Amino acid sequence: MITIQYEPFDIGVLYRSLSNSCHSTGAVVSFVGRVRDFNESPEVTALTLEHYPGMTERALEEVVERARQRWQINDAIVVHRIGYMTPGDDIVAVLVSTAHRHAAFEACAFIMDFLKTSAPFWKKEHTTQGDYWVSERESDLASLKRWEQQ
Structure with missing residues (x-):
């Protein structure tokens, strides 16, 4: 299931949905990414996430x-x-x-490493010093490279 939405999600509901879907499941691993109050700037007050509808879903699939x-x-x-979020809000959930x-x-x-580098999302951070679009990070690209070597 791939979903792009404005509304908050409930990780418990997602977990129950996934863990009950197959009786041969022995492990469920989840990751939840959240809005921090810092990034490129030390005082992030909010962020706005935009995406390219249709293309984003296909990239995630x-x-x-x-x-x-x-x-x-x-x-x-x-x-x-997607949309406007503040520190402490959940942004993304990946469960396997x-x-x-x-x-x-x-x-x-x-999945998370490829999502961070390959999915067409754009993040604008709002800070006490002004707003800016977040650039691609070298650390995300480095995380992606480890999969190419395996």
């Missing part, structure tokens, strides 16, 4: 499919919020279920 080709995934959920924990951890990290 492709990332999940690539993960399915590497690991035996029973099911996966990706929920990404597999038979074994190692595959679940790796698949979840793989």
Whole structure:
């Protein structure tokens, strides 16, 4: 399931949905990304996330499919919020279920690493010093490279 939405999500509901979807599931790994009060600027007061409708969903579907080709995934959920959010708000949830924990951890990290670098999202941070669009980060690109070497 891939969902792009303005509304907050409930990680408990997502977990229950995923954990009940397959009886061969032995592991569910989840990641929730949240708005911080710092990033490139030390005083982030909010952020606005925009995306390219249709293209974003296809990009996320492709990332999940690539993960399915590497690991035996029973099911996966990706929920990404868009719009205006403040520190403490949840932005993204990635949940993966597999038979074994190692595959679940790796698949979840793989999906998140590709999402950060390949999905067409744009983030504007609002700070006490003004607003700016967030640039691609070298650390995200470095995280992505580790999957190319495996």
